[in-house]
Amino acid sequence: MTLSEKIIGKIRNQPGYIVLLPAEILLSIIYFPKYLYILLSGKTVIAFDWSDGMYASFYRPIIKELKKINIEAVLFFNFGNTNKFGSIILKSGLPRIYADLLPNKIILCAGSSEFRKMRKTIRVQMFHGFGSFGSLWQRNYIENFEVLFLVTKYQAEQLLKDFKDVGITKKIYKIGYPRLDNFMTYNYYKNQRRAKRAILFYGPTYHREISSVFEFLDPLVNLCEKNAYKLVIKLHPFLYHKHSYDESGLVDWKKEISEYCKKYKSILSIKDDNLIKHFAEADIFLTDVSGIGYEFVLATGKPIIFLGNKLKVPLEDLRSGDLNKYSECSEIYYRGRIGPIVLNPIELEPQIKRLISKNEYKPTIDSFREDFIYNPGCGAVATCEAIKEIMTEADKWKKLDS
Known part of the structure; x- marks a missing residue:
């Protein structure tokens, strides 16, 4: 889906977004120096598809755990009904448009967003619900990601049986459900x-x-x-x-x-x-x-x-x-x-x-x-361990770009 198609879709579902669109354009300009700084640093960035904040409750426990090990995440945001332009976005945010411009990142997504496969980019799907593959989560969703963070034990069974080819081509981690930790x-x-x-x-x-x-x-x-x-x-x-x-x-x-x-x-x-x-x-x-x-x-x-x-x-x-x-x-x-x-x-x-x-x-x-789920009560810790493992296997992931 092109950027123009995404904007048109937003305006159709939320006509009020047409008022926010100029603000998003202005913020993209304001945040450009930050994007440039991250780009030129050459460091691997841990990022979240924050978007309009709908899945904020899924990301917050992980962001909190990452801070404990001194990893500051980048939040790719835009505007919508659920977003609140608070301190977390002011400090860690970057307009969503830069998600497809910034290479060298590990990006975690709780929804069905699409991201360009860029150089040294690892796209991670962390499912925001308990849906099984083939019912709620269709193949066209999960094909857009190199890594899958599984929530339920049944999802793992499906990958071994019905979706075996997906299980072979994707890196799989049994994470659980960080949103439920507390x-x-x-x-x-x-x-x-x-x-x-x-x-x-x-x-x-x-x-x-x-x-x-x-x-x-x-x-x-x-x-x-x-x-x-x-x-x-x-x-x-x-x-x-x-x-x-x-x-x-x-x-x-x-x-x-x-x-x-x-x-x-x-x-x-x-x-x-x-x-x-x-x-x-x-x-x-x-x-x-x-x-x-x-x-x-x-x-x-x-x-x-x-x-x-x-x-x-x-x-x-x-x-x-x-x-x-x-x-x-x-x-x-x-x-x-x-x-x-x-x-x-x-x-x-x-x-x-x-x-x-x-x-x-x-x-x-x-x-x-x-x-039902993996790691009940400690899904965020399991997620951070998986992120650290992905980061330490950087050489292996570079092969994805070839």
Whole structure:
């Protein structure tokens, strides 16, 4: 995708970006001396695809660990709905345009961005969720990277079996999930506030053909009002792209949620990633296929309910109903095993009351928490060890440029 295509795409999804575009151009000029200094230094740079800040919570634990070993990272940023031009960007940032101009770097990417294969450049994909190869993460994504940082044990199994050629051609590290490090070491039950009423946490994914928000949000709000439950809502960031038909259905979800919050005082809408407090307070998590639900279960061991049966798989398979080939993919396999699947909103209330009374899924949840991801609680440390190894093998990586 060319730079002009990226800009046009941003303006289409976020019309307000046209106001920020001149600021990005100006910042590119202001930051040029910094780019030139890094370029002329000739040192290998550790960089992150910070972009608009959407995956900041995935990068921060790693950046913190890198600082402990005196490695300062570069953050390639741009502007968007989620970015905050704070001290971390002022100190470590470099406009995203320079990512494709700066050689001699190891760049870590939690999304599906594309980077030019430049001289002495190693592109690392660190997956921002638990998706399996072939369902969520398609081959065209991972072909853009030389190194893969794996999150789940199932991903490793797939690389040995179904994606063997990828496993051979890529350097593989079993990292885990750094974003959850602080979550996994927090004592949720010791710090849980004993509320007089149940607290539900709802975290739907995006897309008009997949998200449960279109069918379940209104019944869920009414159910909470009826039973005096507190409801915490965290929408997927893409649902706020109100001008994107595919991502939000052209619904202004920010406005919709705001109206719910005004009408019902027991609803709290959050957008930040400081979730430990909310995870500690929540009794049950509700989601469709969003990874935040798995994060909740991994961190707390508390119950989850899956809403609907619209899976995050290639849309052509979802539309045709050809889903059997994904049944063993771990993020799909565990639906219904670590928590019930509710297909109809009218079935939701009895399931919630049942789980409040007793978490009958606890044995499976305990097993899931032990076996699902690598290095639970210390993913950032494992990531830094991998980065150091890559840096020490510089001579080997130079062969990639030949």
